[in-house]
Amino acid sequence: MFKYWFLAGLLMLLTGCGQDALYRSDTFSIHPASVRQGVYTATVLSEDEIVSDYVSPDRDKDEIPAEKIHWRRTRSLDRYPEVLSNIPLVNAMTRMSLEELQLNIREDSTFMAGAKWTGVWTRDISYSILLSLAFLEPEISKKSLMTKVKDGRIIQDTGTGGSWPVSTDRMTWALAAWEIYTATGDLDWLRQVYPIIARSAAEDEAVAVNPKTGLFYGESSFLDWREQTYPRWMDPVDIYRSQCLGTNAVHYQTLRILASMADILGEKPDEYLNRANKIKKAVNTHLWSDSRGWYGQFLYGRHYQSLSEKPEALGEALSLLFGIADESRSRSILENMPVGSFGIPCIYPQIPHIPPYHNNGIWPFVVAYWTWAAADMGHIPHVEHGMASIYRAAALFGTNKENFVAKTGDYIGTEINSDRQLWSVAGNLAMVYRVLAGIRLDEKALTFKPVIPPGYGDTLRIINFPYRKALLDIEIFGTGTEIHSIELDGNPLTEAQIPETVTGFHHITIHLANKQKASEPINTAPWHAHPDTPILRYEKKTILWEPLPGTEFYEVFVNGSKKGETTDCFYKILDQNHFTEYQVRAVDKKGWTSFLSEPLTVIPGSKSLTVDVSGDDIQRDYRGYKG
Incomplete structure (x- = not known):
């Protein structure tokens, strides 16, 4: 059966059909059986073989031989659902990713983070499980998650300043644990993980919530390499005090999951x-x-x-997927978010003088979440761009790399990189399961929300997809975002849902209406770095700073609020009667701003009290103070 589908795809190419690009930009193009970037081509020789002549322009010619990149499957994939598309590239990408998934299973039946990272890491496995591994490898996923529990708490194993509580995105564990339950219906698993999640969430809330804003303190989820996404003046204390988008999205979804778990287990969810x-x-x-x-x-x-108005791609995607953004704001994000030639970068614009990694970096798993969120909204242009970003890199590089440089699209140049990175593997697989097939899981049903861009073939089949106590044979015909009809074993369904009570083998047939939602074009933005961050000093009632290249003017902030603009490199202080914090940021000709400077505090002499640190000169008591 598979050979027929694959040969049909090749025949379509050889007879002149289907030669149009699935995606085309000024830098690369995606075709049914190839990826092309400049003089380089990755060619799908079969569903189990890809050859690429890509050579990194930044390679060390003395250490890295300029040989062709060649992937050929060597492992059985019988344990996984079979994906059949009349687009050879989709088939080969899926099979390469399934093989790399197997290679990322350690001898103790847990997931390693990648070829270079043999440990089990909380956020890596959690984001990967949510993307696609909950239904592909539920038992390995369970065991991996449980290795990251100690004393009934989720382990925060990476992050700034000794990790917890500067970082609290350990709660991604909850997202993964819930996805395993929705895929398997395993009540014993639910009973096991519920108290772990509840205890960890309560501890985070006790130490990491700002009582004024209601937001969780702490580091951005996954973006945990200080100067890569924060101004260099921020130390671990400053990072802890920050309140970021991605981690708050995770905490929001964790509490919703706890409510659903409580409801199922007979407790109060309110x-x-x-x-x-x-x-x-x-x-x-x-x-x-x-x-x-x-x-x-x-x-x-x-x-x-103050708010750093730079967008952060993973946090934006999670805000869409979890319903933090309403319909209007979701559309606004999809319309305005800057995406690069090679994919959506982690942040935009980039920070000057910081090497590529999170900064000036594209991470395929982040692209996967963004593409999934766009598919949820039926936004075909973003789906095409996101799938192209993931398939370009995996096909040309012959593996699911950890990351690549946003400016060049090259895997060489980032601070650290690895082959077969687990969450990149899971993100590649999500393109079929979450985007093309549109599989969504909750406690009550499996719902289909397929998004198949024009050109991605008119037939997709997934054989032996596991859902709780059932095996599903799923066939989807047509393209677009609108379902025309859906049948279960030949019987029409009124909703695109399979109830959680289904058992045994079933055949699902979905016909799309070959229609797509009207969508605004994506905001393809050229690579750009904002100005450097000013460094302030105080002299004679004046705030001073050095001129910064590429700056049109400066904005002055007093106590967190913008007070004025200037083209000068100084700001006169007129009122010195109160405790005051001053900050300055640079603005370039495109309107992008630097980070705000480190706050400079001015304290009037009459308001200050100097105390010898030894305490020997303290001669009086202060009301309300002991010690």
Whole structure:
């Protein structure tokens, strides 16, 4: 059967049909059986073999031989659902990713993070399980998650300043644990993980919530290499005090999951839902930027905080997927978010003088979440761009790399990189399961929301897809975002859902209406770095800073609020009667701003008290103070 489908695809190519690109830009193009970038081509020789003549322009010619990249499948894939498309590239990408998934299973039946990273990491496995591994490898997923539990708590194993509580995105564990339940219906698993998630969430809430804003403190989820996404003046304390988009999205969804778990287990869900709704309101109140049309990456500062209006792709995607953004804001984000030639970068614009990794970096798993979110909204242009980004890199490089440089699209040049990175593998597989087939899981049903762009063939089949106590043979005909009809074993369904009570083998047939939602074109933005961050000093009632290249003017902030603009490199202080924090940021000709400078505090002499650190000169008591 598979050979017939694959040969049909090749015949279509050889007879002159289907030669149009699935995606084309100024830098590369995706075709049914090839990827082309300049003089380089990756060619699908069969569903189990890809050859690429890509050579990194930045390679070390003395150490890296300029040989052709060649992937040929060597492992059986019988344990997984079989994906059959009349687009050879889709078939080969899926099979390469399934083989790499197997290679990422350790001897102890847990997931390693990638070829270079043999450990089990909380956020890596969690984001991967949510993308696609919950239904492809549920038992390996369970065991991997349980290795990241100690004393009944989820382990925060990476992050700034000793990790927890500077970082609290360990709660991605909850997202993965819930997805395993929705895929398997395993009540014993639900009973096991519920108290772990509840205890961890309660601890985070006790130490990491800003009582004024209602947002969780701490580092951006996954973006945990300090100067890669934060101004260099921010130390671990400053990063802890920041309040970011991605991690708050994770905490919001965790509380919603706890409510669903509590309901199933006969406990009261209302308190969890109330707390979740407070976070949702806080995100929309404090992190939304009306001027940009997306959520800013974080609040930051010292005594007074301001919004960094730079977008952060993973956080934006999670805000769409989890329903933090309403319909209007979701459309605004999809319309305005800057995406690069090779994919959506982690942040935009880039930070000057910082090497590529999170900064000036594209991570395929982030692209996968963004593409999934776009598919949820039926936005075909973003889906085409996202799938092209993932397939270009995997086909040309012959593996699912951890990341690549946003400016060049090359895998050489980032600070650290690895082959067969687990979440990149899971993201590649999500293109079939989450996007093309549109599989969505919750506690009550499996729902289909397929999005098949024109050119991606008119037939997709997934054989032996596991859902709880059932095996499903899924066939989808046509293209677009609108379902015309759906049948279960030949019987029409009124909704595109399969109830969680289904058992045994069933055949599902979906016909799409060959229609797609009207969508605004994507905001393809050229690579850009914003100005450097000013460094302030104080002399004779004046704030001073050095001129910065590429700056049109400077904005002055007083106690967290913008007070004025200047083309000078100084700001006169007229009132010195109060404790005041001053910050400055540079603005370039495109309107992009630097980070705000490190706050400079001015304290009037009459308001200050100097105390010898030894305490020997303290001669009087202060009301309300002991020690």
